[in-house]
Amino acid sequence: MWSQITEWPVITKISGLGSILVFIGTLVAFIRKNQIITTVTSTKIEQLFFSKEKKLYVKLFKFFMNFIFSVLCSCLLIVFLYEIKISSSIVYWILWGAVISYIILLYISYFKLEIFNRLIPKTYNLMVVFIIFIFHIACLFSVIPGFLVSTLLESQLSINFNEIEHLLSAILIVFLSIIFVNFCFVALTIQTATQLLKRYGKYSEESFYIKTQENIKWYIYYPIDSEYFLLGNELHIEEATVFRTEKRSDILLEKIYLLRLLKNGEDSIEYYI
Structure with a gap:
C-alpha cells in the first residue's frame, strides 16, 4: 500500500518536503544569526548605522511576514466564504470594489486633490482615505478566495476520497495560486501605502x-x-x-x-x- 502511495504523481511533486524543511531550517538559522527580530524593532538612529545589506534584510523580512499573514488570511477567508455560500455575483461586486477603490487611492496619491477636497472637508480627509484604504485591502484579498469558492459551489464538485490523488493535486494548485496572487497583492498594497504616507505624512x-x-x-x-x-x-x-x-x-x-x-x-x- 505505501509503495503505491509513494508512486502517486502528486506525492512525487511534493517529495521535495525535505528541501522545504532544509530551507526553513536555513531561514531560522539566518534570522538568529543576523538578529532580524532585534533589527526590525530597532530605532531610526540605530537603523542609520545599518549597512545596505542589513537594511535590505529588514525590508525582505517585513515583506515576508506580511506575505505569510496574507496567505493565512486567504485560507481562513476560503473557509468563511464557503460556509456562507458566496455567489459569483457578489465576487464581481468585490472585484469592482477593489478596482474602483484602487483608482481613487491612485488619484489621491499622485494628483492634486481639488475634486476630493470639494467633496470632503479637509478635516475628514485622512479618516476617509483610511476607510477607503481598508476597504480596498478587504476587497483585494477577498477576490481570489471568493472566486475559488464560488466556482467550487456553482460547479457542484464533490470531494471523492477514492480519487485522493486528484484531490491533493487540486489542493496543491489552489494553494500555489494563492501564494502567487498574495505575493503580488502584498507588493501592491505596500506600494499604495507608501504613496499615501508620502501624501499625508507630516x-x-x-x-x-x-x-x-x-x-x-x-x-x-x-x-x-x-x-x-x-x-x-x-x-x-x-x-x-x-x-x-x-x-x-x-x-x-x-x-x-x-x-x-x-x-x-x-x-x-x-x-x-
Missing part, C-alpha cells in the same frame, strides 16, 4: 547630522564599509560640494542631530539624540 524628509566646533553641519549619508561613514555639507548628497569620512565610533561620541523638514518647505524641527 514631514517631507528627515536626516541626521553632527556639528563641528565651528558649528558646521555634516550630514550623515550612509556607511561606506563596516567602519567608515560618508558625510557631506548639504542635506541632499546631490547638492553637497564637500565630503568627508568618519569612523562609526567617532560619530557615536558626537551629539547626533535629527532634522525633520515640514511639508510647507520652510519650517523644520531639529533636536539632538
